Amino acid sequence: MTTALCRVSSNRMFSGNHQRFSHHSNVNHCQMTFAIYQPALASEQALPVLYWLSGLTCNDENFSTKAGAQRVADELGMILVMPDTSPRGDDVPDDIHGAYDFGLGAGFYVNASAPQYQNHYQMYDYVTKELPAIIAENFNVTDKKSISGHSMGGHGALICAIKNPGMYQSVSAFAPITNPMNCPWGQKALAGYLGDNQESWWQWDSCELINSLASDDPFLALPLKVTQGLSDDFLNEQLKPQALIEACEGKGKVLDYTAAEGFDHSYFFISTFIEDHLRFHRKYL
């Protein structure tokens, strides 16, 4: 079935165009907005796609305006797709206290099962199924795709890649929430979207998922890159890169990990390292 796309904006940028589209989401039952950067080369040939998942409080515009990724994507001949971080709209339930770390702007890239959220908060299905189908249907893309993200979106990129062997060519993350079962942001999100019964939580925790992999799981051969600032205020309480490093070591999984001295959690950090990440992905796309 064809999904109708409504073009929200279009801006010429480098050789191509940065555009925003809205559409009805069949999984989230609301209007969703995403951004896409297409180099001019996309008018001549199909290009691979890098999906970017943003962090808490963001929508599709933060990475679009602050990371400087389009310059590099333009040079490398990659399309960038940047979804929103949650469902939106008057009908979509937010955190009951309006907190920044749950509800709107904080979908955590899971499929909610809690009764009050499950109708709208199906962000995992949105970013792994519905959105890629829309992109394939409407834009000049190859079937090669990779995924990256920041913080909550780094967690999202990791779980999307681990849970979908063969779907992505490579995965990377900036300051990801690696072990949401064991940090306040993750525990709040998982309890809210999934309920207090923690038995299902591990399916949305990158460390737990890696621990559960068979020794021949394709994820163990997937190129994986993580960059973490060492002056990140959330390093020890929320992000816990050591947990991911240990989970990878336990499975003999190669992790290209960079500890970046002096860098924090901001887009000043992301903009410094985004070129490295895009060049990493391009090798596999």
Place this chain on the structure above:
Amino acid sequence: MTTALCRVSSNRMFSGNHQRFSHHSNVNHCQMTFAIYQPALASEQALPVLYWLSGLTCNDENFSTKAGAQRVADELGMILVMPDTSPRGDDVPDDIHGAYDFGLGAGFYVNASAPQYQNHYQMYDYVTKELPAIIAENFNVTDKKSISGHSMGGHGALICAIKNPGMYQSVSAFAPITNPMNCPWGQKALAGYLGDNQESWWQWDSCELINSLASDDPFLALPLKVTQGLSDDFLNEQLKPQALIEACEGKGKVLDYTAAEGFDHSYFFISTFIEDHLRFHRKYL
């Protein structure tokens, strides 16, 4: 006299640091905030400075977060200084209707003479005298400086360069308001800050200033670069690049003018061309 600087924030970025400082302004009689990017090289040797003047509605953060200039400044060994666009604070009078194009966020880089604004709105003296003195006193800079800006800030860069022979090594502008006496934004600003008597207005109009130059004026030899998007919504009514082109032609002034097909007035436009402008300035710094 030493001006006390209060550090508002500091973020590691590329090899250096992006920082914001606030201080009391003796010319604007209020607290002012500016941003500065210093490559790591600035800890070893004095570096030249590019001043950036932002457009209507901006403060020091828009260019800092959206243009991607620090990456290039880092490579080229330049310091970037990004002032606010107006005085700020509870005591500072705004537009009486709170309009976006006058008052707060819209200082127009002039020295106000109208009684209700002259105590605070001395942005020309701030960006050409007070701020450079603060930068020289507190940071490791050479005496070489250049200036650039966008829209209202492009107008600001032009008038600063024309009115101060020898102060800058080069000047550039993105989509500048070239002829404020003859456009709605400029007429509103000049009437408000200077009063309805138009006799003094020409001193703040780049085209009128160029028309008045003697044939041996040093500005006529100053490197000048302008980039203008041809899909800019403000092109014909507000910006009028042709007026600047004709003023330069009338004096035999070389203008490196780029008409950029398809580009609009946004930071998507600025981020596409900022590298060209920084490399242009670096040749003269």
